[in-house]
Amino acid sequence: HAFSTPSPTAMPGTTERTISVKGLTRITRHGLFLSTALWGLGNALIAKTLPGLVFWGGFPAFFLGGCMHQDMRQRAVLPKEFYDQTSLLPFQAIYEGRNSLHEALEEMDHMKGTSIGVGLLLLAKVMN
Numbered sequence: 108h109a110f111s112t113p114s115p116t117a118m119p120g121t122t123e124r125t126i127s128v129k130g131l132t133r134i135t136r137h138g139l140f141l142s143t144a145l146w147g148l149g150n151a152l153i154a155k156t157l158p159g160l161v162f163w164g165g166f167p168a169f170f171l172g173g174c175m176h177q178d179m180r181q182r183a184v185l186p187k188e189f190y191d192q193t194s195l196l197p198f199q200a201i202y203e204g205r206n207s208l209h210e211a212l213e214e215m216d217h218m219k220g221t222s223i224g225v226g227l228l229l230l231a232k233v234m235n
């Protein structure tokens with residue numbers, strides 16, 4: 108659904124919105140930002156030089172700051188219920204009982220993601 112469902116934070120409209128929380132949004136509001144921050148953190152931890160540490164360490168700082176900034180801007184637009192049911196940190200809303208992992212997994216289209224991933228791997232293999 109991530110490719111076919113508009114992002115709730117990208118939809119123009121009035122200050123009163125009804126947004127259903129589903130799929131990856133049940134796990135975290137910022138899936139791409141946090142996965143990129145985690146990628147940077149992992150690389151920063153194994154960096155062997157100071158420039159490498161600074162470069163990769165910038166990813167978590169930039170993307171975590173971006174998550175908080177986006178939340179700050181969107182709180183004026185999105186309904187309070189959206190934030191009551193979701194979390195910035197992955198699985199926090201599920202751990203606190205504000206959402207359901209079972210429902211999140213049911214709503215995500217695993218075959219679409221798997222197909223895209225396999226397609227990208229095959230494309231990378233052909234390009235090399």
